[in-house]
Amino acid sequence: MTMPTIKHVRAFTVRGGGADYHDQQGYHWIDDHIATPMARYPEYRQSRQSFGINVLGTLVVEIEASDGTVGFAVTTAGEIGAYIVEKHLARFLEGRPVTEIEKIWDQMYFSTQYYGRKGVVLNTISGVDLALWDLLGKIRDEPVHAMIGGPVRDELTFYATGARPDLAKGLGFVGGKLPLHHGPAEGVEGLKKNLEEIAEMRSRVGDDFWLMLDCWMSLDLDYATRLAKGAGEFGLKWIEEALSPDDYWGYAALRKAVPAGMLVTTGEHEATRWGFRMLLEMGCCDIIQPDVGWCGGLTELIKISALADAHGALVVPHGSSVYSYHFVVTRTNSPFAEFLMMAPEADKVVPMFTPLLLDEPVPVNGRIRTSALDKPGFGVRLNPDCTLVRPYAR
Ligand SMILES: C[C@H](O)[C@H](O)[C@@H](O)[C@@H](O)C(=O)O
């Protein structure tokens, strides 16, 4: 079978949910007084959108092959990402065989290394990489998981991230991850409120349901240590992303300070095998949580996962819809996955990247059967009702 070549790459932006799931309108639990590094400024404490958590918006990367097949993927990169795709990365794809995924990744990364390495450039590279895997799966008529080693389990098990772990328990999830609401700038009062919230949620969910805390980079080592020790009595399963992603030294110290049995996790804002090598070799965490739409894509996540496996660390990707499901189902060191509750009150299951993807599978009773991931590529379609803009059309 002669494989087609890549004919054209197109980059679009779209607003309102989708891959940039922080980009919500109206009330939403995900934008309700959640602790962040910006919470040291009172004017940016009530809403993360106030400091711009949703400025990027969603990037849609579309890749058309010479036989007319079109693959696509979505990530958080918006117009900046569209610029990078159309003005820089497209040259490494157009005209190439659709199978040259590894070589294309290498050229995308090293051609942008002088201005990239992490952040929105790696989000963009991730989007292109995921679109390439979607395209290849459609051409080969195979789901992506079948091209990277195949499933190791018959179903995916999920914990839920959102304001209502008590409701998530009733929906069949194995655990619930609460956002932390008060940071160090709110002092002892804030710490007390944080612990009261954990205590209250533990009383609602009972002793056997996993309860985790997501700190979204908002703390310092001292506060994180006090919070972890205070939360220990409520059986907190893990404390997530307590410190700045750059504070590898702080994470290594926190991991030694937390109560026995409590896990330290991080990684959703880390990128590439080199970034995760630092986290692993410095003993920063028990579980790494790369986002496959941000860390470098599937091609890079496979490398990161092997590194973690050698270190005995679990890889539980940050919630990224089908893009992480096709990966998690094929890895023995990824025993469960994250599901972000994107209903405004975190009270019901809606597709994670709603409203952008059609046919996006969602957990039923906290599980997704592997058989639900059997369509070619990543098995999803773009919602034609979502308005795509191509800001740098060529
Ligand atoms: C719930 C957290 O504050 C973030 O909004 C979330 O995107 C991320 O940190 C997560 O782990 O899901």
Ligand SMILES: [Mg+2]
């Ligand atoms: Mg997180």
